[in-house]
Amino acid sequence: METPSDRRIAHPRVALSAPIYEVRPHVRPIGAKSCIGAQLTVEIGRILVFGCDQRNGARLLRPWGVRGTMTSSDAQAGPPLPAIEPAQAVEVIIGFIRSQMEQTGFSRLVVGLSGGVDSATVAFLAARAIGADNLLAVRMPYRTSSEASETDALRVVEALGCRTDRVDITPMVDPMLALISGDDDSSLNVRRGNVMARQRMIVLYDRSAAFDALVIGTSNKTEALLGYGTLHGDMAAALAPIGDLYKTQLRAVAGALGVPSEVIAKPPSADLWPGQTDEGELGRSYDSLDRTLFALVDRRWTVDRCVAAGLPRDLVEWVAQRVARMEFKRQVPPVAKLSLRTPGFDHLYPRRRPGSGR
Amino acid sequence: MEYRIALAQVAPRLADLDANLGIASDAVRRAAAQSAVLTVLPELALSGYLLQDLVPEVAIRSDDPRLLAIGRDAPGMLVAVGFVEETDDHRYCNSAALVRDGQLIGLHRKVYLPTYGLFDEGRFTRPGDRIRTHDAGPPVGRIGLSVCEDFWHASVAMVQALDGADLLVNVAAGPSRAPGSSAGLAAIDGWHKMQDTYALLGTVPLAFCNRVGNEEGLTFWGGSRLLAADGSTVVQAPLWEEALVVGTLETDDLRMQRYGLPLLADERLELVRRELDRIIAERAGLDADGDSE
Numbered sequence: 001m002e003t004p005s006d007r008r009i010a011h012p013r014v015a016l017s018a019p020i021y022e023v024r025p026h027v028r029p030i031g032a033k034s035c036i037g038a039q040l041t042v043e044i045g046r047i048l049v050f051g052c053d054q055r056n057g058a059r060l061l062r063p064w065g066v067r068g069t070m071t072s073s074d075a076q077a078g079p080p081l082p083a084i085e086p087a088q089a090v091e092v093i094i095g096f097i098r099s100q101m102e103q104t105g106f107s108r109l110v111v112g113l114s115g116g117v118d119s120a121t122v123a124f125l126a127a128r129a130i131g132a133d134n135l136l137a138v139r140m141p142y143r144t145s146s147e148a149s150e151t152d153a154l155r156v157v158e159a160l161g162c163r164t165d166r167v168d169i170t171p172m173v174d175p176m177l178a179l180i181s182g183d184d185d186s187s188l189n190v191r192r193g194n195v196m197a198r199q200r201m202i203v204l205y206d207r208s209a210a211f212d213a214l215v216i217g218t219s220n221k222t223e224a225l226l227g228y229g230t231l232h233g234d235m236a237a238a239l240a241p242i243g244d245l246y247k248t249q250l251r252a253v254a255g256a257l258g259v260p261s262e263v264i265a266k267p268p269s270a271d272l273w274p275g276q277t278d279e280g281e282l283g284r285s286y287d288s289l290d291r292t293l294f295a296l297v298d299r300r301w302t303v304d305r306c307v308a309a310g311l312p313r314d315l316v317e318w319v320a321q322r323v324a325r326m327e328f329k330r331q332v333p334p335v336a337k338l339s340l341r342t343p344g345f346d347h348l349y350p351r352r353r354p355g356s357g358r
Numbered sequence: 359m360e361y362r363i364a365l366a367q368v369a370p371r372l373a374d375l376d377a378n379l380g381i382a383s384d385a386v387r388r389a390a391a392q393s394a395v396l397t398v399l400p401e402l403a404l405s406g407y408l409l410q411d412l413v414p415e416v417a418i419r420s421d422d423p424r425l426l427a428i429g430r431d432a433p434g435m436l437v438a439v440g441f442v443e444e445t446d447d448h449r450y451c452n453s454a455a456l457v458r459d460g461q462l463i464g465l466h467r468k469v470y471l472p473t474y475g476l477f478d479e480g481r482f483t484r485p486g487d488r489i490r491t492h493d494a495g496p497p498v499g500r501i502g503l504s505v506c507e508d509f510w511h512a513s514v515a516m517v518q519a520l521d522g523a524d525l526l527v528n529v530a531a532g533p534s535r536a537p538g539s540s541a542g543l544a545a546i547d548g549w550h551k552m553q554d555t556y557a558l559l560g561t562v563p564l565a566f567c568n569r570v571g572n573e574e575g576l577t578f579w580g581g582s583r584l585l586a587a588d589g590s591t592v593v594q595a596p597l598w599e600e601a602l603v604v605g606t607l608e609t610d611d612l613r614m615q616r617y618g619l620p621l622l623a624d625e626r627l628e629l630v631r632r633e634l635d636r637i638i639a640e641r642a643g644l645d646a647d648g649d650s651e
Contacts, residue, residue: 099572
């Protein structure tokens with residue numbers, strides 16, 4: 001039997017304190033008979049993970065066969081994860097999407113489908129709100145994009161029966177990338193990633209004009225607060241249905257919607273370069289990020305209080321600083337005030353009013 | 359004597375006065391068909407909620423014929439309805455009117471304008487400065503009107519109960535948040551607790567009408583309720599969905615409740631006033647006679 005230490009999950013995304021919504025009967029606690037101590041039932045979205053106490057850690061056996069252990073420090077990650085009642089959230093978001101369509105006068109949506117859980121969830125929500133026939137899911141691989149991304153995107157398309165297009169962005173992006181050079185690999189990666197994200201935005205908005213549709217956004221709350229997105233790239237959209245859902249909440253919502261479990265379970269990645277993962281790039285697990293953000297933002301806790309509750313100080317300070325540093329990404333650019341009435345200051349209107357739709 | 363109240367949990371259209379007058383009239387017609395004598399429509403039912411600088415464009419006066427005409431084709435029907443009011447001196451208020459047969463029976467200007475969190479009402483509208491009750495005659499009697507946030511201040515409901523209200527009517531536009539979080543739709547739980555408490559402690563029936571629908575990113579949650587004078591729920595509308603629910607109250611229940619539980623009669627108003635005067639003076643740094651310390 002493997003020892004806990006050599007099977008530690010690289011990106012523990014497991015919440016011991018997360019509520020259990022549903023036990024799926026076909027999921028079997030693999031290897032539970034070899035456990036010492038009590039068996040724990042843990043959940044990622046709707047995917048249940050079974051584990052058991054083993055002195056200095058809990059051994060996890062994921063239902064899809066990936067094994068690992070979670071150390072006690074992961075299990076005691078401090079303040080709770082943000083909870084969600086998926087059915088209510090789905091109902092609110094679907095009402096929101098329908099209302100936006102009605103107010104703007106559009107009946108169709110375009111989504112960039114990456115194969116990841118965010119865009120898959122948005123595609124499911126959109127299809128539920130306006131019908132799969134009115135949804136165009138655009139797959140936009142680059143030559144280095146992983147094959148799994150395409151496979152998973154197609155799983156979503158198949159599950160929904162929505163329209164789909166495949167647009168290879170390689171010939172659009174490569175000439176631009178050829179002009180990008182520099183010594184700093186990290187900076188180069190970011191610049192290349194931004195070019196790809198913005199090229200996808202161009203494709204999406206072009207398709208939206210052809211399909212007479214709005215572009216529906218796929219940014220979640222964790223990304224938005226951390227500024228982990230490309231301005232005018234993946235952040236560009238007409239409406240943001242999952243913008244108030246943390247990544248860990250989103251997984252629960254994805255499960256309730258019936259998003260394929262392979263899509264929910266895989267490590268989140270922008271797939272901008274081979275091997276990239278969100279958690280690798282951010283250097284933190286979504287579990288720890290969401291606990292920290294929920295405490296700092298939603299509960300208005302101070303850094304010290306988060307630390308006292310069990311979160312590592314370096315994590316909390318990094319998150320707090322990043323939220324502040326990325327504020328600009330969440331707002332429209334500041335306008336130099338000159339006149340008596342200026343948009344954003346004292347010219348304040350709802351986006352739609354009678355006659356402003358089409 | 360029994361009488362019926364309809365709670366019209368509608369979804370007003372933002373800044374579309376004509377459409378909303380139609381929605382209101384339609385609701386009154388349906389309420390009349392179910393023998394209601396009072397139809398309650400939500401806060402800002404004639405204008406929608408997230409108006410911002412559209413406030414002056416949708417504001418009407420409290421004697422506006424379009425307002426007074428609501429329910430005109432249902433003789434004797436009382437209608438409580440929220441709208442943006444422009445006063446004689448051009449204050450813009452979040453008001454609720456009580457109309458019947460083309461007459462204005464009562465008017466309440468929202469006293470507490472939430473300007474915190476997701477709310478920014480104090481920026482665009484001005485607060486009212488009266489907490490009154492309005493005599494609608496039998497069978498309903500005196501009505502204490504209030505608008506949404508007013509109910510988050512127990513003083514409003516209690517003043518109206520002490521002022522002889524036979525029915526409290528709160529019209530609301532409550533946006534939902536935190537579905538299923540550890541706060542558990544916190545606002546809805548809070549609303550229900552407060553309503554139960556006001557009916558119980560005020561020994562007064564209570565009609566709460568909350569809108570539904572979406573504006574920008576907000577979702578209004580509905581869940582309108584009618585409570586009897588003992589705090590029990592007579593009828594409750596569903597969450598999120600448009601609905602018109604009708605419930606029956608019995609005037610005798612109010613009489614008997616107040617005999618069995620004479621809380622209002624026992625209330626020591628002079629004691630309360632003395633203590634309030636003291637608190638007001640102390641907050642202002644004055645002694646109780648109003649002189650500076």
